[in-house]
Amino acid sequence: MTLRRLTQQDAPALRALWSEGLRQMPAAFLLTEEELLAIPDERFAANIDGALHIGTFSDDKLLGFVIARRGGVARLRHTADIGPLYVSMTAQGRGLGRALMQAALDTLTGQGLKQVELTVDEANTAAVGLYKDLGFTSFGRRPRSVIVNGIDRTDLLMIRALDGAELFAGA
Numbered sequence: 001m002t003l004r005r006l007t008q009q010d011a012p013a014l015r016a017l018w019s020e021g022l023r024q025m026p027a028a029f030l031l032t033e034e035e036l037l038a039i040p041d042e043r044f045a046a047n048i049d050g051a052l053h054i055g056t057f058s059d060d061k062l063l064g065f066v067i068a069r070r071g072g073v074a075r076l077r078h079t080a081d082i083g084p085l086y087v088s089m090t091a092q093g094r095g096l097g098r099a100l101m102q103a104a105l106d107t108l109t110g111q112g113l114k115q116v117e118l119t120v121d122e123a124n125t126a127a128v129g130l131y132k133d134l135g136f137t138s139f140g141r142r143p144r145s146v147i148v149n150g151i152d153r154t155d156l157l158m159i160r161a162l163d164g165a166e167l168f169a170g171a
C-alpha cells in the first residue's frame with residue numbers, strides 16, 4: 001500500500017471510486033451520484049489542485065481517498081474541513097481509513113493549520129469510532145442535517161485541534 005497526494009492525472013480513478021462510494025453508502029457523502037457525474041471533467045480535475053486530496057494505492061489501483069479544504073478567507077485560513085473520506089468496500093477494515101486520515105492531519109499540521117472540522121452521520125459507527133480514536137471531539141448534533149433518499153439524517157459536528165490547544169478548556 002502506498003499513500004500520496006493525488007494529481008489531476010488521478011481524476012478518472014478518483015471519480016470512479018467516489019461513484020462507487022455513493023452507490024454503496026450514499027449517507028456517507030454530501031453529493032448525489034448524479035451531481036458528482038455532472039461535474040465537467042476539466043473542473044473535476046482542477047478541483048484536485050484546489051484542495052488537499054490524498055489517495056491510497058495498491059499496485060497502482062486507487063483504493064481510498066480523503067479530501068480536506070482549507071478555509072478560503074483570511075479569518076478561516078487556520079482551519080480546514082475534512083471530507084469526503086472513503087475506502088473501497090473490499091479494502092475496508094485493513095487500516096487504510098486510519099492511514100488516510102492520519103496523513104491528512106499530518107499534512108495540515110505541517111502547513112501550519114490550527115484545527116480541522118468534519119461532519120459525520122451519527123449512525124456511521126465506523127467513521128465516528130475512527131474520528132474519536134484520532135482525537136476528534138463532537139461539539140454539536142445537527143438534526144435533519146441532510147435528507148438522503150427522502151430520509152432525514154442527523155449529523156455530528158466534530159473538531160480536532162492540530163496545535164495541542166485545549167479547545168474546550170473551561171467549557
Ligand SMILES: CC(C)(COP(=O)(O)OP(=O)(O)OC[C@H]1O[C@@H](n2cnc3c(N)ncnc32)[C@H](O)[C@@H]1OP(=O)(O)O)[C@@H](O)C(=O)NCCC(=O)NCCS
Binds near residue numbers: 021028029
Ligand atoms: C469509515 C472508513 C473510511 C474507515 O476506513 P477503514 O479502512 O475501513 O478503517 P480502518 O481499517 O482504518 O479502521 C480504523 C478505525 O475505524 C473504526 N472502525 C472501522 N470499521 C469499523 C466498524 N465496522 N465498526 C466500528 N468501528 C470501526 C475503528 O476505530 C478502527 O480502528 P481499529 O481497527 O483500531 O479498531 C470506511 O469504513 C468507509 O469508507 N466507509 C464508507 C464511507 C464513510 O463512511 N466515510 C466517512 C464519512 S464522514
